[in-house]
Amino acid sequence: MVRELSLAEIFQLGYYWETKILLTAVKLDIFSALRDQPRTALELAESLQLDDSALRLLLHALVAMRVLRKEGDRFSNTSVGQQYLVRTSPDYVGHLLILHDAEWANWGRLEDAIRTGKSPATQHVFATNPELGAQVLAVLDRIGQASGPHLAKRLKLSGITRMLDVGGGAATNAIAFCREYPELEVTVLDLPATLGLAKEAVRRAGLTERIHLLPGDFLTDSFQGRYEMIFMSDILHYQAPPTNAWLVRKAYDHLESGGRLVVKDRFLDPSRTSPAWTTAFAVHILVNTEHGQCVTSEEVQEWMRQAGFTAVEELEPCAVVQGLKPSKPEGQDHG
Ligand SMILES: C[S@@+](CC[C@H](N)C(=O)[O-])C[C@H]1O[C@@H](n2cnc3c(N)ncnc32)[C@H](O)[C@@H]1O
Incomplete structure (x- = not known):
């Protein structure tokens, strides 16, 4: 009770x-x-x-x-x-607190947003203030370093050699995954302003041979090539659901047959009233992004099924979902 x-x-x-x-x-x-x-x-x-x-x-x-x-x-x-x-x-x-302070004005317009359904924000911080965005990522990177190795083990990536991390930020996950799996190489796609931070982190980690940086916009630029795994961590809540469904299809097209897409985010449970932190985060996303939304993991799983993924499952409640691109039937040469 x-x-x-x-x-x-x-x-x-x-x-x-x-x-x-x-x-x-x-x-x-x-x-x-x-x-x-x-x-x-x-x-x-x-x-x-x-x-x-x-x-x-x-x-x-x-x-x-x-x-x-x-x-x-x-x-x-x-x-x-x-x-x-x-x-x-x-x-x-x-830097994280400075970001919260910078978002104060948007929070002040919450009542308008609830009345009209329109966000006071036109772009998220990574687009409006890339320098502050990168500084915030540096803080999140330090906090994330504790959870990255655990996630690396949970995902069981043995045998995977080519991975794309879409919106990979400071390369926190790429570094954690490469440390756990010596045969893995990761391409980190992110906005040019953010990749400066990733470059430095990768250099410090001694992983410049295995982590490749791909500057670009995941909405408009190509994912460049085929991968055995594509990872999207904490990026989907910045876009509207139809855009995210399209990003999932884009990932499908850039996976090898038998490859997998893993999406990690702050998902709501089916009632949308839990986890408590995420219910408040959903309001934060309402006032601080133009079209962003928090969704349930079931919605992401549905986008995956519609794109053609199979064996779609939630690996961690309200946090991680995965889908597989079916292997090619014998003799077929498309994927
Ligand atoms: C909350 S951070 C997550 C970083 C990383 N995936 C992680 O889990 O630590 C969101 C990242 O998405 C990137 N990003 C946002 N919009 C983008 C876009 N349109 N194209 C490429 N990167 C984008 C930001 O620069 C930032 O690095």
Whole structure:
């Protein structure tokens, strides 16, 4: 039985002040300015060109939120602020929060979007601000490095030598898969601005011989060649369902007979009321992309069946689906 919310929890859900305080502090880069030594509000205001009285209010709230500390009239980072919110830290996650801050205006137009069905966004962040998109991917890449090896094992890719990763981002999955399967080579197709990040990651991983970068737009450019596996991870929610059905068919055409398409995304369950995070993500996608949508895994499986895939199945609930391109019957030469 699902527990009913208390009134206090309803108020908590409607209370976003602390969210915006944190996002603004990251945007103003206050934590980086406190990296080396404690400083007063006036010193910080002067170095960051801010109003010291207004800044002091923000700093006090950040102390109450436990990302800053105050001793006397000097402010310093707590250890969590120092580790994750200082720009030069190897664990910096601020780019993701800066993206959330950049999307604030679109969220402010949620009511309009619900009234009209029209998104305030005309393009997603990777198109409007490729630099921020790449920085966000760098954060997601660090977080994703923990799950990539597990996914590599789950997919059982032994014997596959040629894979295409459509919208492969920072090559997080390509690197994890190549580390697990020594015979695998992966082509990572992504927008040119994103591939700069992938190039650096592939070089650091020592995999330049096995991971090939293909700059392009997966909607308008060719997938170039035939593959034994095509992978699409977290890209379908940016497009409308008919475009995605078409992308699935495009993948079918670029697979060898017997090859497979694996799609990983944030799928809703058939009731569309779960997983909870994905139900909110679906609203995020509504206001921050022009045509994007979260779909159920059953919808993706249906696009696969319509394209001709067989043995279509959900490998991980609400997360991974796979379909096989049938092997050629003896003597037939098309695929
Ligand atoms: C959320 S990221 C996912 C990255 C990667 N697949 C992963 O799972 O870590 C979405 C990726 O799709 C890429 N992308 C979005 N639209 C694209 C398009 N039309 N053509 C090529 N890449 C695109 C973005 O640049 C970004 O790298």
